[in-house]
Amino acid sequence: MMTQEESPVSLADAPTRRLNMIEAINDALDIMMERDANVVITGEDVGYFGGVFRATAGLQAKYGKTRVFDTPISECGIIGAAVGMAAYGLRPVPEIQFADYIYPGLDQLVSEAARLRYRSAGQFTAPITVRSPFGGGIFGGQTHSQSPEALFTHVAGLKTVIPATPHDAKGLLIAAIEDNDPVIFFEPKRIYNGPFDGYYDTPASPWAKHPGSVVPEGYYSIPLGKARVVKEGEALTVLAYGTMIHVAEAVLAEKGVDAEIIDLRTLVPIDMATVEKSVQKTGRCLVIHEATRTSGFGAELSALVQERCFYHLEAPVERVTGFDTPYPHSLEWAYFPGPVRIGEAVDRLLGN
Amino acid sequence: MAEEPRNPVRKRGNLPPLALHVPEPKHRPGDAVDYSDLVIPPAGAQPRPDESCAAEETYPLCTDLVRVLDDEGRAVGPWDPRLDAETLRRMLRTMALTRAFDDRMYRAQRQGKTSFYMKCTGEEAVAIAAAFALADDDMVFPSYRQQGILVARGYPLVEMINQIYSNRADRLKGRQLPIMYSAKDYGFFSISGNLTTQYPQAVGWAMASAIKGDTRIATSFIGEGSTAEGDFHAAMTFATVYNAPVVLNVVNNQWAISSFSGIAGAERTTFAARAIGYGMAGIRVDGNDALAVFAAVRWAADRARANKGPTLIEHFTYRAEGHSTSDDPSSYRSAQESVEWPLGDPIARLKNHLIALGEWSEEQQAEMDRAVAEEVKAASKEAEKSGILGHGLHHPFKTMFEDVFEELPWHLEEQAEQAIRERRVKWPDWKE
Numbered sequence: 116m117m118t119q120e121e122s123p124v125s126l127a128d129a130p131t132r133r134l135n136m137i138e139a140i141n142d143a144l145d146i147m148m149e150r151d152a153n154v155v156i157t158g159e160d161v162g163y164f165g166g167v168f169r170a171t172a173g174l175q176a177k178y179g180k181t182r183v184f185d186t187p188i189s190e191c192g193i194i195g196a197a198v199g200m201a202a203y204g205l206r207p208v209p210e211i212q213f214a215d216y217i218y219p220g221l222d223q224l225v226s227e228a229a230r231l232r233y234r235s236a237g238q239f240t241a242p243i244t245v246r247s248p249f250g251g252g253i254f255g256g257q258t259h260s261q262s263p264e265a266l267f268t269h270v271a272g273l274k275t276v277i278p279a280t281p282h283d284a285k286g287l288l289i290a291a292i293e294d295n296d297p298v299i300f301f302e303p304k305r306i307y308n309g310p311f312d313g314y315y316d317t318p319a320s321p322w323a324k325h326p327g328s329v330v331p332e333g334y335y336s337i338p339l340g341k342a343r344v345v346k347e348g349e350a351l352t353v354l355a356y357g358t359m360i361h362v363a364e365a366v367l368a369e370k371g372v373d374a375e376i377i378d379l380r381t382l383v384p385i386d387m388a389t390v391e392k393s394v395q396k397t398g399r400c401l402v403i404h405e406a407t408r409t410s411g412f413g414a415e416l417s418a419l420v421q422e423r424c425f426y427h428l429e430a431p432v433e434r435v436t437g438f439d440t441p442y443p444h445s446l447e448w449a450y451f452p453g454p455v456r457i458g459e460a461v462d463r464l465l466g467n
Numbered sequence: 468m469a470e471e472p473r474n475p476v477r478k479r480g481n482l483p484p485l486a487l488h489v490p491e492p493k494h495r496p497g498d499a500v501d502y503s504d505l506v507i508p509p510a511g512a513q514p515r516p517d518e519s520c521a522a523e524e525t526y527p528l529c530t531d532l533v534r535v536l537d538d539e540g541r542a543v544g545p546w547d548p549r550l551d552a553e554t555l556r557r558m559l560r561t562m563a564l565t566r567a568f569d570d571r572m573y574r575a576q577r578q579g580k581t582s583f584y585m586k587c588t589g590e591e592a593v594a595i596a597a598a599f600a601l602a603d604d605d606m607v608f609p610s611y612r613q614q615g616i617l618v619a620r621g622y623p624l625v626e627m628i629n630q631i632y633s634n635r636a637d638r639l640k641g642r643q644l645p646i647m648y649s650a651k652d653y654g655f656f657s658i659s660g661n662l663t664t665q666y667p668q669a670v671g672w673a674m675a676s677a678i679k680g681d682t683r684i685a686t687s688f689i690g691e692g693s694t695a696e697g698d699f700h701a702a703m704t705f706a707t708v709y710n711a712p713v714v715l716n717v718v719n720n721q722w723a724i725s726s727f728s729g730i731a732g733a734e735r736t737t738f739a740a741r742a743i744g745y746g747m748a749g750i751r752v753d754g755n756d757a758l759a760v761f762a763a764v765r766w767a768a769d770r771a772r773a774n775k776g777p778t779l780i781e782h783f784t785y786r787a788e789g790h791s792t793s794d795d796p797s798s799y800r801s802a803q804e805s806v807e808w809p810l811g812d813p814i815a816r817l818k819n820h821l822i823a824l825g826e827w828s829e830e831q832q833a834e835m836d837r838a839v840a841e842e843v844k845a846a847s848k849e850a851e852k853s854g855i856l857g858h859g860l861h862h863p864f865k866t867m868f869e870d871v872f873e874e875l876p877w878h879l880e881e882q883a884e885q886a887i888r889e890r891r892v893k894w895p896d897w898k899e
Contacts, residue, residue: 155675155678181677181678182678186705187701187704187705187708189700189701189704189705191667191697191698191701192667192670192698192701192702192704192705195664195666195667195668195670195671195698195701195702196667196668196670196671196674196705197671198664198667198668198671199608199667199668199669199670199671199672199673199674199675199685200671200672200674200675200678201671202606202656202668202671202672203606203671203672203675203676203679204675205675205678205679207671219697222661222664222698223664223667223668223698226659226661226664227659227661227664227668231657232870232871232872232873233642233870233871234639234642234643234647234649234657234659235639235649235651235657236638236639236640236642236649236870237870238638238649238650238651238657239649239651239656239657240873271871272871272872274872294873295873296872296873340876383876384872384876384877384878385878387877387878
């Protein structure tokens with residue numbers, strides 16, 4: 116079911132463990148701190164406490180408080196200091212506690228980290244990985260549920276990465292930390308503890324039952340800019356990332372549609388070769404994201420597919436997204452692009 | 468029927484109506500200048516605490532004004548850094564060279580050789596005396612008016628002009644607005660243009676230096692207007708929380724383009740006093756007194772290097788020219804302000820000090836002025852061989868798409884091909 120063709124061959128022989136996404140992220144951070152003394156972790160509550168989602172648990176005890184430490188509640192300061200640390204030669208991995216809180220740090224990301232290499236002609240670089248939980252479905256209300264990825268994909272000089280499984284979270288995070296450009300690493304917090312099929316009123320499934328939770332021990336990386344074909348199919352192509360991969364899988368299986376599901380994994384730079392190959396085969400394309408609709412990353416995907424696969428398309432590209440409202444608390448499942456919204460779009464695409 | 472106002476004014480008994488205060492500078496164009504309310508304490512009267520003192524000991528200095536050079540050109544008081552005459556002459560020459568550079572580059576902009584320029588006239592002592600007080604490998608996170616630091620550190624004038632002209636020799640490949648230098652090998656961080664972003668970055672650099680057990684410290688410069696940015700608060704908080712080895716400078720030159728310092732809060736307190744709320748050491752210094760600037764920055768640098776923490780220094784000075792080539796200061800402030808600035812001109816004051824010491828003369832000054840003008844002229848001619856802005860001698864075209872990322876991703880490769888096609892439409896024979 117999972118294709119991991121880009122993984123080194125030796126990985127197949129590596130011992131594996133079943134991890135949830137938080138454990139996989141913690142493992143990646145641990146490995147990179149061990150391998151590279153320039154890796155430092157900063158953020159609100161990341162030190163002694165280990166982060167509000169426990170992603171940095173145990174790391175301060177292991178690596179000391181000058182390499183993993185709490186910061187003041189100042190996203191501007193967290194990112195700004197990280198830019199300065201990077202200019203010194205460190206490889207900072209700041210955590211922004213929720214993606215919804217990232218905006219005070221936006222100037223430091225957009226005007227500084229993203230453009231430092233360009234404006235200094237390579238004298239200074241910003242090899243920073245900003246980790247941040249994003250997305251809804253946890254009753255977080257409008258300040259703990261947002262998906263602001265499109266704000267970052269719009270910025271020249273930033274890479275944006277979103278994993279959908281523990282296996283990918285570890286390999287992608289290691290690649291992001293090793294990358295010499297600034298990377299926004301959004302972690303879909305709805306699936307920290309288990310994949311989510313979109314049916315919020317049925318019991319959640321743990322990662323342990325999902326093949327994506329089989330995580331090799333030790334170091335491995337998954338190259339940025341490479342999508343993953345989650346499932347091959349002929350009827351239509353689904354382009355998604357993060358939580359929506361699992362929702363799409365469940366809905367399309369339930370509808371009995373032979374869909375090809377592509378987990379983009381990296382939004383910038385995007386793997387259009389994989390996307391084009393698939394859409395040219397299926398002739399139909401469904402774009403799904405949880406973020407608001409207007410000017411969302413789905414608009415970019417839709418335009419790219421239209422530009423590059425127009426003569427293969429049998430139907431207009433469909434976008435399934437969150438609504439253009441703040442994420443409501445009590446009605447969050449009315450906002451969430453769940454099975455009904457996806458199902459309708461699939462029917463339109465297939466002419467049912 | 469008239470609509471009801473959405474937010475009707477509420478009156479309560481005989482309470483007076485609330486009134487908004489919008490600060491207004493004392494002098495506008497055409498006004499006679501009156502500096503009588505400016506408190507300028509005598510030189511030499513300010514105590515100098517030990518560099519390792521508790522931050523609280525510096526608080527009186529936050530509302531005072533550290534001065535060394537008196538009206539007779541003597542260096543007096545405990546802040547006198549007792550520099551030898553040779554160092555003073557080098558400092559004077561660097562200031563004169565910077566002023567000559569500014570004058571020539573300003574004219575070059577007016578002659579159409581570049582798009583933009585910013586002078587530091589009247590503020591030369593701040594950057595240059597600070598550079599003399601720091602170690603050459605201490606990291607500077609500058610704003611756009613510290614060209615004096617590059618000059619002081621011996622960065623080639625030709626390189627500065629190449630950057631200003633965005634020509635084919637520009638080390639920044641013509642990407643940055645003129646004067647937004649970057650010189651990593653001279654410990655000079657890439658200038659942003661977005662204000663105050665360099666402040667938390669300097670603190671981060673200093674934190675990294677401390678994490679690694681280095682001995683280098685960081686320093687940063689912003690204007691008084693930029694203290695209003697949130698980055699200022701973030702930097703001050705991080706610097707004190709982590710006791711970062713950093714010297715944070717506020718260059719209070721009284722004007723932020725056309726907004727006087729009152730718009731940034733100067734009516735209520737000094738900018739150095741911002742340090743008090745954070746528990747940081749603070750010093751307010753006469754920014755036109757090169758010896759006082761040197762002494763204050765050296766004090767703060769020694770303190771930082773001894774792990775005693777950060778210092779905020781307000782350099783009280785005056786921006787003698789416009790903000791940049793894009794504004795005309797006579798349209799918003801009295802021309803007399805600069806002429807009558809009670810703290811004088813930093814170059815004249817250092818010159819007078821050297822003369823008072825018997826180590827300099829007006830003739831030597833005139834000869835030096837001629838020499839630095841020649842030096843700038845020669846550098847300018849040399850740089851012009853590599854082109855001026857808009858005359859085709861820029862960096863190779865393909866470099867436009869480089870350095871967005873370490874490696875060129877497919878979408879930028881496609882866009883580069885498009886850009887090259889566009890050029891060939893305009894110039895069919897064009898090739899790189």
